[in-house]
Amino acid sequence: QPSPVSIAELQQTLRDLPRLGTLVKDRPYRQVWRFEGAGKAYYLKFYARPGSKLKRIIRGNPAMREFVRMQWLQKAKVPSPRAVAVMTGFGIAGVKGDAVISYAIEPATSLDLYLNGFELRGVRAPDHYQLAARVRELVKMLSVAGYGHDDLHLGNFLRDIHGEVHLLDAYAVTPGGLKMPQLLKLGHSVARYATRQDIKRGFAMLAPNAEMPRSNPLSQSIWKKFLRRIRGKGSDRHFGRV
16 A cells, blocks of 8 residues: 655645656646655546536546546456545646646556567566466456446556556446447557467457457558558657657
8 A cells, every 4th residue: 555645745745746757658638647645656637628618528537537447457456556635726837737646656668668668578468368367358348347448559668576467547438338339449559469269268258258350440540540640640648659
């Protein structure tokens, strides 16, 4: 159980976040900051408030939405970052928005980077089969709890130092159970590293009443979207991942 940072220390850090924290991701719709307190690491996801009040009313509060979904995962015992707090009307460098704070899982590596590192060395990850089983089990837990996830790919699975797997980006959690397009998106992401048996086991476990397709019907549209991102405006934000 992490020791919580004191309220005073948290307030001081957040007031001076650009100096005391580290910006690890900057997108038009969201920033992700890492900071430390009481010897523990935290992540803060900041959502600016662009546009009119009407647009915000329609769009809702994305920080609160993510906070609630993090609580869903925690109650369902799905391995994932634990929520700490949500802040409405929070500002960074004069920009007002909303933010959600979670405990950091460290040291850890996203599964795409972890597996790609071994692929570049021409070898299979030594814990390949254990990781495949843990990903299947985690997604099964999500489904049994009545949830799905609209962004299931290896970059959203975190492998900690003990080899355990955690699900990231709770904002993409959806009610109503796991949907077939979500499962197929995961299938596209793991195809580069998974064996045929990995795919069969996963499909049988997560969609026991469905017939496994001969090819992934989502792959072509995912690749087209990928190519648009690296060729289009703002491609520098994604090109490093190619």
